[in-house]
Amino acid sequence: MNSNQTSTLAPSKHVTRRAALKTGISAMALGAARLSLPTLAFSQPDPGEKLVPFVNMPRTGENRLDWETLDTWLTPQDQVFNVQHYGIPEFDPSTHRLEVTGMASHPRSFTLEELKALSRRDQLMTLECSGNGSSRGFMNAVYNSKWTGTPLAPLLERCGIDPKAKEIVFFGKDRSVETLRKDTPREVSVEVPFGRSMSVEDAMNLNLLLAYERNGEPLEKRNGAPLRLIVPGWYGIANVKWLDRIDIRDRRYMGRYMGRDYVTVRGERRDGEIQFLETSVTRMNLKSVIARVTRNQTRGGSIPLKAYGAAWNDGTEITRVHVKVDDGQWREAALDTEPRSKFSWVFFSIDLGVVQPGKHTIVSRATDANGRLQPASEDDEIALKKTYWEAYQQWPREIEVEA
Amino acid sequence: MNNFISHGVSHIVLAKSIKMFLCRKRLLLSGLAASAFLAGFGPIPCARAAAEPESQNGRIEGAVRYVSDSERPWKFSRYYVKDSEKGFLAEAVVALENPGLRSEPPDQKHNATTIDQIDFQFVPETVAIQSGNSVRFTNSDESIHNVMTTDGERPFNVSMPKGGEYVHVFKDARGIAKPVRLGCVYHGGMRGWVFVFDHPWFRVTSRDGQFQWENIPPGTYRLEMIHPAGRLEWRSEIEIKANETIRLEIVVSPDNIRASKR
């Protein structure tokens, strides 16, 4: 892979696309006037341009991103996934409250009306399940949204965080029995709420949002209504749904989805030996994927191909995406200059020239402003990863074309 | 991740929109190629042929067609509509329902439905069986799978290692409105449907969107069509008369797509 790094020194290619603003979306974008949000992102297909289906990929069902028909930068609701670990809780949203508890000088609780009366902010953000891409059976759990809600930091400040506090824990309304040390004499089973935590510093500095709308519509229950924590740049698991308590503490929270699951186990080379390390799943990694490949009519026995895709990460600037066909050279794709936003995916496209009839593999690789490269499956950081979360490896797509 | 399946599809509600082309003639010859009259659009021409049937019962030769709408593109058509001009819809379940339909013992020779797990999907995705019959699940992928449902009185949840096999007898007839929804706990995108009937009057449309029934006892039935993966639904009343063949097209469009639940 290193032999290809020279290409990242070339000036970056960018494309500006202007597409008609659909009234619904342009009205929605008023809250974020600095951004124009075309609904059509990928360019209109050339005459004769046809989808080349990927080989051996499962069909995409409802409530999943449909990569091959992806044409909107903000994901429509019927392509939005939801994952929950304790089921979707039953409760009356009209009486829902958010409590702030623990190490605060002024702990208090808020009704939804009170939260909605506080300052209102939009946050554009791509949210990905950290298991997305762990297999061909789970490739569509990512979507881009405009979330609307009230910022968390000023609300916590008003509650007066004790200077000795270290950690902020976010609890959802969803609960379940968890069993520790199962099948041992010290087995213990208790009912607990779903929880995730982060340091006070992260909670105060990461532009967290308490969101009640998505894409200008009330949140859907399955996506966390009436209130969801939004953590820009972090994997989906951090974005606690059905949020009903924020607890300020002076020691680490070790709930199942913080301390035991969503823990990445990865080997690191030290002095010629591999040492394994367990780390928490938090920020999204640099990742790109080919969304679709199209072809045109055969010319002189060869088939012209184009590829389209998306790249995203934790908000670090994505500078380049390269695409490779079979064992060819990495070639630089054109990144859309708009729509673009720090925590949202960027779309890319590339004319791949012509290929011969038969099977081909097409793969993309993103680079960020720090020079970080999206790894291949064989690279240590993926190959030595024993757990499936953080599945950000390059994803080769197979196609088969006929003359 | 082990609760990925919990966002499964919701229950199906029947649509009001009904389109149906009917034509009745005395059946004089069996074996008329169904596609001959289904190739065109509009009213279906009826064919007449030569010999009297032995049975006094009726017959249906049908097809399901999806009429696309450029304003409302249907992303699932690439999986289920082979020829976008003709629009014949594959993997739709059609069934006759009638309160008087007797429960008939399941036909053992049709007790051999297999659903494979291959390329991270259930293949076929949609099957229909009679209650008491079984489905054999297999796993042809390299990856581990699972087959599970939370539907009905007898939910199950079975690990499917590579090369694995599991046979499940479906005892409860839930009819066309309540298929047993299948999933895999490891791969939330995997889904399948088993429709279980207490009578044999059901079909799953072929790749060419066709279905047929022979020897239907005369009477008034409700004819229903559901395409579970595409969330399409349709129903109508139909009268079966002795010695008649009904040739029909069930024509659906985006109007027949069940709205997503908020």
Ligand SMILES: [Cu+2]
């Ligand atoms: Cu599976």
